[in-house]
Amino acid sequence: MKKLSVILLSLILCLPLCAQFKGTVYIDSNQSGILDKSDKPLMGVMVTDGLNVVKTDKKGRFSLPGFAKTRFITITTPAGFETQQFYLPTQENRKTYDFLLTESERTQSKEHSFIQITDTEATGGLGRWVTDLKNYINSEKPAFLIHTGDICYEPGLQMHNRIVNSQTMNCPVYYCIGNHDLVKGNYGEELYESIYGPTWYSFDIGNIHYVVTPIDHGDNPTDYTLKDVYNWLKNDLSSMKKGQALIIFNHDLFTPNDTLVFKADNQHVLDFCPFNAKAQIYGHMHYNYVRNQNGIYTICTGTLDKGGIDHSPSSFRDIKVDANDNITTQLRYAFVAPQTTIVFPMKQQKVGTNTDGQLSISVNAYNSQAKTQQISYILTTPESNEEVVRGTLTPLTDWNWTANISIPSDKNGKELKLTVTSSFNDGKKATDSCSFIYENGFKPSIIPGENWNTLLQNAAHTGGINHSNLHLPLQLAWTANAGSNIFMTSPLIADGQVFTATTDDNVSLNTYICAFDLNSGNPVWKYRTENSIKNTIAYEDGIIVAQDAACHLYAIDAKTGQLLWKQRINLDSYPYLTEGLTTDNGVVYAGIGVGLSAYDLKTGRILWTNKDWRQREGSTTTLTIADGVLISGTQWGGLYGNDIHTGKQLWKLSDNGLGNRGASPVYKDGKLWIISSKSLFTIDPKTGTVLQQKDLSINLDATSTPLVTENEIIFGTVERGVMALDKSTLFNKWKAETLPSLVYTAPYSTTPQAGVETSPVASQGTVFIGASDGYLYAIDQSTGIIKEKLNLGAPIFSTVAVSGNCMIVCDYSGNVHCFTLAQFLPPYAL
Template sequence: MKRLSVILISFLLYLPLSAQFKGTVYIDTDQSGIFNKGDKPLAGVMVTDGLNVVKTDKKGRFSLPGFEKTRFITITTPAGYETEQFYLSAKENRKSYDFVLTESERTKSKEHSFVQITDTEVTGGMGRWVTDLQQYIKNEKPAFLIHTGDICYEPGLTMHNQVVNAQTMDCPVYYCIGNHDLVKGKYGEELYESLYGPTWYSFDVGNIHYVVTPIDHGDNPTDYTLKDVYNWLKNDLALMKEGQALILFNHDLFTASDTFVFKADNEHMLDLRAFNTKAQIYGHMHYNYVRNQNGIYTICTGTLDKGGIDHSPSSFRDIKVDADDNISTELRYAFIEPQIAIVSPMDSQITTSSVAASTGEKQLPVSVNTYHSQAKTSHVSYILSDAENKQEIAKGNLTSLTDWNWNGNIQIPANENGKRLHLTVTSFFNDGKKATATSQFTYQKDFKLSTIPGKDWNTLLQNAAHSGGVNDSQVKLPLQLQWTANTGSNIFMTSPIIAGQKVFIATTDDNVSLNTFICAFDFNSGKLLWKFPTANSVKNTIAYENGIVIAQDAACNLYALDADSGKLFWKQYINLDSYPYLTEGVTVDKGIAYAGIGAGLSAYDLKTGQTIWTNKDWKQREGATTTLTVAGNVLVSGTQWGGLYGNDIRTGKQLWKLSDNGLGNRGASPVYKDGKLWIISSKSFFTIEPQTGKVLQQKELSANLDVTSTPLVTEQEVIFGTADRGVFALDKSTLFSKWKAETSPSLVYTAPYSSTPQAGVETSPVASQGVVYIGASDGYLYAIDQATGIIKEKYNLGAPVFSTVAVSGNRMIVCDFAGNVYCFSSK
């Protein structure tokens, strides 16, 4: 009898607990936004109390017991439906937790898209990017928008969802919690929960089960634990429908390991591969980076409102899911008004033809850079006519080669030789807007320029000391475009190499396509000679010596290629002993290649790939953009938010570190000249003794100098780019300001935390015959008088330039972000 009483009491105690949270999920048939008698219950909807997960019955009802940390009752919004409120606070003590859904075509289709933004870190206002995002969503109609965390701090948290929400964006909007969203309170997520709801939840669109989980660390302690998240996640994933695929969101990456396990502790782990996982999408790092982790894509997106920590372009991401649950991605750049530039044939120049490989006919190559932040480019058309009698010669459409570039060839009748021709190109965008550009040029089918031979240009600024900014080249104004070619993907901070009558360049693709290469072009004709596919983006400097091209990709692979054939001589994996990501540039000197950063910084025998030494004294920090510099017996490198380091070039032993006075907040590399290092950092210019690291001079300036521009040191000037004020020149002897050359506001912002309307110049200046040549983020190539700073010429390329020019003889190679390689000659 006593035993029966215990059982009965236990049963009675369980009953109210099991029915603590009840409710119904309805279809809002009359679209009133509230529950009415005509609304229909919906079966099979997942509902959770933060731990337990159940599905609604045939009458749309659910019952949940709750647990000690239940703060919300949350539904997994099913595919084909939307709701204005997918969670209800458990603190409200409702008698019934009812959810009203409306039918939705955009969340029903297996083929759909969504937009990711992240790390907006709002503190002083939202900015123009909100309008660009809002209009892009209006024009491209994604199924939803998600913000993957760092909203940020109390001001951002209270402001952000007032501006970016389902009503203002006209699509469902979801949020993740980031490390800077854990603010002071009873517990770190308290304020976030009061404004944004649960920190873990799921929703379905098409055949994809989307899961949001919270970051496991931050500025203040959390009330939740990884075990809490694990317990819920296990229950949530157990109720996935048969055949569904999984995509995960978190502010940070779950794991750098290809095993792809969610781990609470050694006893509580979930193998995410068992759930048909397609991708994990995150932010946190302030850079753009995609890895294929053995079939699962890990996708990091930078910041759309400002430049990234590693100088990644300001961007958001459009992600598409096809009918087979495969994903594709496209980075989108904010702040760009509808714009277009004809880069070949250039205005007021002489243009020659190419020969069609299939027919042998003469063709006029046409290349156009065009972009609009608020809508994709639907098509680009052209009309070619005689400039004098206005008679139409040809018209048609161009083909998209990269996210910025459209290309094509026009058949030219023989009787047009020697005439002035007029080209009109129009870009049409998905929002109905268009942009038009014209070019008037002289067509000569057999036009040839005289060439003056010059020295090889082996790396950034010609040599391992980066002292070739002043050289003996014969490049003079005016410039004539000799040829242009496109690599098929973006060119970032990689600068071109000129060696053995070839031009070498490497490309970047921060999408799942990973369309990345090291390319070789004929220096005289621009003909593609070979293309070597890399595993990931090559984001920075490559180098050449003795017939070997060396490059490292973002996924930490180091390649040595035969310069003549593109054949791989050897390959090494650079073990950083931390997250595998590299944006630094390599250097080669006297048969030794220097690559990597931090614990991966190493010296390699150029011919064999054998490791000579590895740095053991300092570690990598944030993503850096340093290109290694050889300064006598010292190898100079550094990390963003870390420091500038000098290592013994023979042993790898650390000799010194500088991090004070702004030297730890730096993207630039030094030039070694006149026995000193010359470098910009934060807001100052420095000269440094390379053997000891002693700072010899520091000059604070009224500009943001956190750019990748290595100074040009002449007999009279020190010249460099800035993040916000164009190009600066200091008097070499006094360090007083000598001149400033103002560029236009950047098309894309790359310097950390730089944003509209700042005028950024990330590239290094190169001087020839008293003229400084430098590309800018506004899409122009500038020719500036070295002594006065007067802009003598500028050439509109229509896409940002992050790559420093290379010169040899009377020719100059220029690369833009659209993937174009240009060869200019002196007329």
């Protein structure tokens, strides 16, 4: 009897611990928002105390024991339902934790989409992007919006949720905690929890189980540990329904190696593959990047309110899940008002047919607040307004649409008018028109000169002043499209061909090194790379070399497009490269940090590897060779000089704003010339001695390499377009202000920008430079007067290439444009 009494007493003592938190999950049948008698219990809903995970019974009831760090009772909102509050804070005297769900079609379907934003860092308030985002959600109707962390510090945490929440965005909104969201308090996540709730939780939509996890480090210590998250995560995933797929959110990438796992310590490692994981989606790095890690996509998105650390365009991400649980993604660029631009044919010019005997039409169109639904065209004769032909265009990239049309023979030699209208999903339209002279068989004369082998022609980047005979007025000879975006890859001109490379920061990874015929623009070959090529490629001795974002180095036969050799660049950290390479005298210089190496151009054999300094965040440096020294740099690290023969570090500069510049130097007159922070610097390349620093009190964190002439130093800026200094005095000589940028690229610059990321090139006294407003500018070299500007309708981040009487310009839509000397001046004015 005594033994039985002890057992009964033990059971009584254990009972509160086994059922410390109880409650019921109901369906709000009449959608009153208040629990009443008509509401029905819901079976099978996952509920957690932060460690243990249970499912509600037939009466919708659950009970949880809790654990030492239980601060919330949280439900996994099931597919087909939404809730005003998926978590309830634990309270000492609270007897029941009841949840109310409403039925929802947008969370029911297997086919659905969602929006990711990240790293808004709302320390100075929220900007125009909020309107773009809200209107995009209203137009495209995603199932939910998620913010993957770095709301930033106490003011941002207090403000952000008041502006970006389920009511203001008109869809469910979820948040992750980032490293800058761990602020002072009893523990780092205390303030975050008081506003946003639990730092780890899950929810279901369609057939996807979505899991939100917290970052493991930050500005202040956390109360949770990776072991806490691991223990809950293991229980949560084991409660998934049979056949479900998994998508995980965190502010940072779990593991940079090829296998994606959650690692608490060496004994507690959780492999996501058995749970049919599709993706881990994160931010933190301030860049756009997608990798396939052993069958699981890891997807990093940059910032939508400012440029990325690597100058990634301001963007958010639209992610679509299909009926088979496969995902596709699309970056969406903030701040672009509805716009349409006819790129080819160009206004007031004579235009011929392509090699198929048809007229090519190329149109760039975009609207941040809605997808482009359709672009239609109509071709007429201006004098009689007679309709010649009408139809619709086909999309090639996220900005560019195209069509090839047949023109009746009786219109040969006649003036024609093309009108295009873009229709967007929000009901808005944008129209553009142009008049031109159509002449069957017309082909502008293209006479190439010297090869353009890399950024600004050579490894010293002195091609900004060259021996071409290009001058105004310009004729657009042809426009071709590479099939995906072109970022900071400067085109090359060599052996009668044009070479460029593309970037695609979506899971499709349509990334290529491309060759086009210089005379016609016809594609010659395409080589598909494993990831985006974001920066400078190079040509030497019949070989194209390029490095992609996932650290693959390629050598391609320039005539055939065949791979000659390939190397893997080992960074010993995040495998991400956004820098540009170069070649010189049979040697390829590629990589960054401990991956910075010299390779034999013909064989790919490694000649040396840097051992003296490491990579930091992604930078936009293109390697420069100056008097036996290889100049490179890292963002938030420094500017480095390494011996080109041995790889030994000779010097490092990181003070006075040289630690976080985006530009590359030019080697001219025995000195390096570079812009950084708010200053122009000249540097001795042998010793790293700063010879001059000119403070200009303007944001110069652009990727523009200065053009050094006899009398001027000319470069792009973040805020004020193009700027020139007097070479002898370094006083301001002129400014040529561009229009506001279509998208932002400069890191941490959220104010309206008139940005120029490209480098100037001068020919016959005219400076040619592309800008982030989508215009190609022709500027008088001496006075700064803008002689001409041509609207290409998409940002230009790629420096132009010039040879003979032709110039190649690439825009972000993937268009490659060939300009030459105008041979026809129309006798009419539009």
